[in-house]
Amino acid sequence: MSNKPVPRVRVPANAKKDELIEIKTLISHEMESGQRKDSAGATIPRKIINTFTAVFNGKTVFEATWHPAISANPYQSFFYKAAESGEFTFQWKDDDGSVYETKAKLTVA
Amino acid sequence: MTSLSAVSRRDALCLTAAAIALAPGLARADVAAVEAELKKLYGDKKAGSGKIKIDVPQIAENGLVVPINVEVESPMTEADHVKAVHVFADGNPLPGIASFRFTPACGKAAASTRMRLAQSQNIVAIAEMADGSLFSTKSEVKVTIGGCGG
Numbered sequence: 001m002s003n004k005p006v007p008r009v010r011v012p013a014n015a016k017k018d019e020l021i022e023i024k025t026l027i028s029h030e031m032e033s034g035q036r037k038d039s040a041g042a043t044i045p046r047k048i049i050n051t052f053t054a055v056f057n058g059k060t061v062f063e064a065t066w067h068p069a070i071s072a073n074p075y076q077s078f079f080y081k082a083a084e085s086g087e088f089t090f091q092w093k094d095d096d097g098s099v100y101e102t103k104a105k106l107t108v109a
Numbered sequence: 110m111t112s113l114s115a116v117s118r119r120d121a122l123c124l125t126a127a128a129i130a131l132a133p134g135l136a137r138a139d140v141a142a143v144e145a146e147l148k149k150l151y152g153d154k155k156a157g158s159g160k161i162k163i164d165v166p167q168i169a170e171n172g173l174v175v176p177i178n179v180e181v182e183s184p185m186t187e188a189d190h191v192k193a194v195h196v197f198a199d200g201n202p203l204p205g206i207a208s209f210r211f212t213p214a215c216g217k218a219a220a221s222t223r224m225r226l227a228q229s230q231n232i233v234a235i236a237e238m239a240d241g242s243l244f245s246t247k248s249e250v251k252v253t254i255g256g257c258g259g
Binding site: 020033035056059060061062063064065066067068069070071072074075076077078079080081083 | 173174175185198201202203205206207208209210211212214215216217219220221222223224225226256
């Protein structure tokens with residue numbers, strides 16, 4: 001019944017050189033902790049997004065490892081010091097091996 | 110609100126909810142589990158205080174979604190930057206919450222996310238700097254309704 005996770009990111013379209021920009025990301029995902037039990041008393045297996053990566057022009061900028069204690073529909077924000085124009089690639093890695101990806105362009109004046 | 114009988118209906122409900130949340134004998138991480146995790150990462154190395162700051166609400170009404178922001182003072186240059194920040198909780202079934210890996214390109218060592226907390230507990234964060242030094246801090250969150258139901 002789970003729908004395909006939908007990532008959403010907020011990156012400013014333009015920034016001045018050396019400006020600090022905050023990047024906010026959100027992805028829809030139930031983040032099943034592996035701690036809950038179903039009505040029959042069986043443990044519901046863990047299924048979370050365990051890694052989030054932000055890459056800018058091929059270089060990793062920020063990475064987060066998430067444990068089951070991260071809330072459903074995980075939110076992550078971080079900063080980037082605008083150095084050059086280019087494109088962000090954001091990746092979320094699921095326990096089941098799927099990778100969800102989205103991109104965002106940034107123009108540095 | 111001076112006598113016991115003046116406990117409002119709402120308070121009574123909250124108390125009941127808290128009692129239910131605490132009732133099942135779930136395995137919980139504790140201070141020792143957090144220390145074991147730290148030891149796994151950094152051995153016996155001592156962490157200094159200062160530089161690192163965690164922002165969490167003092168009282169979280171809903172343990173399922175508790176915002177957390179960590180920030181470390183650092184110029185974030187190639188020579189002097191924050192490499193990683195690890196966040197742990199001592200009252201959850203598992204001690205780990207999240208690890209953040211920063212690079213000089215971040216410009217600022219700060220990150221926010223949202224976590225689940227099963228009960229009132231301490232949040233511990235440790236920062237590893239480029240030169241290998243460690244800084245840690247701790248903050249208490251009181252949770253009204255735990256986030257580990259099911």
